Amino acid sequence: MPKPLQYDLIVIGAGPGGLAAADTAALLGKRVALVERNPVVGGAAVNTGTIPSKTLRETALAISGAKARAVIGLDVSVRRQAKIEDLMRHERVVKASEAHQMRTLLDRYGVMLHQGTGSFVDPHTVRVTRPSPPGGSFDIRADKIVIAIGSTPVRPAVFPFEHARVHDSDELLYITSIPRSLAVIGGGVIGSEYACMFAALGVRVHLIDGRDTLLPFLDPDLSAALTKAMERQGIVFHWKEQVERCHAPRSGEVELQLKSGNELAVSNVLVCAGRTSYADRLDPAAAGFGLTPRGLIPVDEHFRTTVPHIYAVGDVIGFPALASTSYEQGRVAACHAFGSMAKEALAQYLPAGIYTIPEVSSVGLTEPQAKEKNIPVVIGRADYDQNPRGKIIGDKTGFLKLIFDREEMKLLGVHVIGEQATELIHVGLTAMMTGGGANLFLSTCFNYPTLGDLYKLATHDAILKRSELMGKAQANLSRW
Numbered sequence: 001m002p003k004p005l006q007y008d009l010i011v012i013g014a015g016p017g018g019l020a021a022a023d024t025a026a027l028l029g030k031r032v033a034l035v036e037r038n039p040v041v042g043g044a045a046v047n048t049g050t051i052p053s054k055t056l057r058e059t060a061l062a063i064s065g066a067k068a069r070a071v072i073g074l075d076v077s078v079r080r081q082a083k084i085e086d087l088m089r090h091e092r093v094v095k096a097s098e099a100h101q102m103r104t105l106l107d108r109y110g111v112m113l114h115q116g117t118g119s120f121v122d123p124h125t126v127r128v129t130r131p132s133p134p135g136g137s138f139d140i141r142a143d144k145i146v147i148a149i150g151s152t153p154v155r156p157a158v159f160p161f162e163h164a165r166v167h168d169s170d171e172l173l174y175i176t177s178i179p180r181s182l183a184v185i186g187g188g189v190i191g192s193e194y195a196c197m198f199a200a201l202g203v204r205v206h207l208i209d210g211r212d213t214l215l216p217f218l219d220p221d222l223s224a225a226l227t228k229a230m231e232r233q234g235i236v237f238h239w240k241e242q243v244e245r246c247h248a249p250r251s252g253e254v255e256l257q258l259k260s261g262n263e264l265a266v267s268n269v270l271v272c273a274g275r276t277s278y279a280d281r282l283d284p285a286a287a288g289f290g291l292t293p294r295g296l297i298p299v300d301e302h303f304r305t306t307v308p309h310i311y312a313v314g315d316v317i318g319f320p321a322l323a324s325t326s327y328e329q330g331r332v333a334a335c336h337a338f339g340s341m342a343k344e345a346l347a348q349y350l351p352a353g354i355y356t357i358p359e360v361s362s363v364g365l366t367e368p369q370a371k372e373k374n375i376p377v378v379i380g381r382a383d384y385d386q387n388p389r390g391k392i393i394g395d396k397t398g399f400l401k402l403i404f405d406r407e408e409m410k411l412l413g414v415h416v417i418g419e420q421a422t423e424l425i426h427v428g429l430t431a432m433m434t435g436g437g438a439n440l441f442l443s444t445c446f447n448y449p450t451l452g453d454l455y456k457l458a459t460h461d462a463i464l465k466r467s468e469l470m471g472k473a474q475a476n477l478s479r480w
């Protein structure tokens with residue numbers, strides 16, 4: 001084998017975590033190699049997960065005519081005539097454009113992309129096995145290494161994934177017709193998002209989950225409102241259920257036998273039962289670090305593994321396993337590896353954005369979490385239909401819920417359900433990042449009419465509730 005090429009940094013995996021680490025190190029003037037087994041960069045975020053699912057959601061909303069129905073009360077949906085190509089066209093365009101843009105940036109930053117599967121030879125050497133043809137392998141070496149190999153869908157043994165109408169979330173992107181009916185297994189984030197998207201297309205959707213609550217990490221008001229909204233869309237929930245048998249004949253309906261004894265017959269099955277990482281395939285023992293029992297890579301607050309020059313970021317280290325946080329982790333790891341203070345830590349508050357219909361977003365403490373911590377709080381709530389912009393867009397169910405600490409009126413949590421929730425959250429997130437609260441919202445002039453103005457309305461609500469809770473005089477005297 002020829003002498004290995006030497007770099008300052010090798011990154012394995014070109015998803016959000018790996019791209020951010022590579023770009024950041026290159027901006028710091030380092031020689032960077034990025035190893036990616038796929039012919040395109042972007043990882044699950046661009047090619048199979050985040051961007052495809054969000055693009056499909058937007059297309060489904062357009063096809064369903066949901067916005068027009070809310071505003072003019074007329075059904076202008078084209079869903080009955082919609083074909084699979086109509087659903088997929090925009091998704092193909094958006095993801096190709098994103099992958100191209102990321103690839104162009106790598107070239108601009110001078111990152112050397114090696115296509116192939118990376119694995120450790122020793123703590124400083126990575127073997128790149130090229131896809132065949134032409135096949136073969138070569139070694140590269142670096143002072144520092146970042147692992148960002150991501151995750152893939154869990155495939156419970158009960159489901160025959162070789163069947164053309166039994167899918168995981170990767171295969172879903174290659175369906176050849178819009179399902180007549182769909183059983184979604186797993187009501188986590190992926191399952192809930194896809195259940196909403198297909199329901200919007202007019203597909204009869206069953207959502208089956210082993211738990212008894214939708215997205216139990218959300219503030220209960222949001223989880224309950226989302227459950228109701230999904231039921232209104234026609235989604236049928238099957239809680240505390242599991243699929244015991246899945247019979248998928250070549251033609252005809254797929255039959256599911258549930259733990260309760262209930263049976264379901266549907267045209268398609270989508271399994272969204274979590275994700276897993278294959279870090280063992282990197283040969284971690286050759287690098288000198290171990291894995292958790294779940295196959296994840298343990299890291300410290302700088303995203304360093306137990307081998308100090310090797311870092312790991314993104315899904316391969318587990319929670320929160322988001323594109324948003326993976327990007328940030330990649331930046332922090334690269335800065336730490338090369339002693340840059342540009343980004344020393346992950347932000348204190350990490351938002352969650354869930355692209356169900358309606359959208360949900362959340363940051364900071366939920367009401368039960370504040371109670372658990374014995375923090376006296378006051379809640380401010382403003383409904384979209386109390387706000388002129390909310391009325392204009394016809395969102396009758398959305399709301400913003402703010403959680404303030406009762407004494408100082410500092411903002412502790414923000415929870416939104418409704419159109420643009422994942423954008424609206426950023427006002428509250430920024431307030432929390434700067435330690436702001438009620439005063440900030442009272443003194444800010446928001447555009448009119450906007451959903452942003454809901455922050456002021458919810459703050460007024462909190463102030464009124466606080467007066468009721470504390471007694472008017474005391475509330476006016478205390479400072480916030």
Ligand SMILES: Cc1cc2nc3c(=O)[nH]c(=O)nc-3n(C[C@H](O)[C@H](O)[C@H](O)COP(=O)(O)OP(=O)(O)OC[C@H]3O[C@@H](n4cnc5c(N)ncnc54)[C@H](O)[C@@H]3O)c2cc1C
Nearest residue numbers: 013015017037043044045049118150314315321322323324
């Ligand atoms: C359907 C779906 C929807 C999602 N929606 C959202 C969302 O709305 N918002 C959000 O923030 N997150 C979302 N996520 C999560 C997000 O996609 C992931 O958290 C994110 O992509 C993880 O980034 P990563 O860099 O860790 O890994 P990945 O994006 O998985 O990238 C890993 C890369 O490493 C490559 N690779 C693996 N092994 C090797 C190897 N040995 N050698 C070389 N290359 C290798 C892979 O080919 C891949 O390109 C969603 C995920 C899914 C599946």
Ligand SMILES: NC(=O)c1ccc[n+]([C@@H]2O[C@H](COP(=O)([O-])OP(=O)(O)OC[C@H]3O[C@@H](n4cnc5c(N)ncnc54)[C@H](O)[C@@H]3O)[C@@H](O)[C@H]2O)c1
Nearest residue numbers: 186187188189190191209210242272273274321353354355
């Ligand atoms: N908008 C977003 O931020 C977003 C969107 C999609 C995915 N993601 C990320 O992708 C990852 C994976 O998402 P996911 O939804 O696949 O996993 P998840 O772990 O969030 O949810 C899996 C769900 O499936 C259920 N389940 C598991 N096995 C089951 C079975 N055999 N029968 C019935 N129910 C079963 C679980 O109870 C759980 O509710 C998450 O880490 C998430 O953060 C994020």
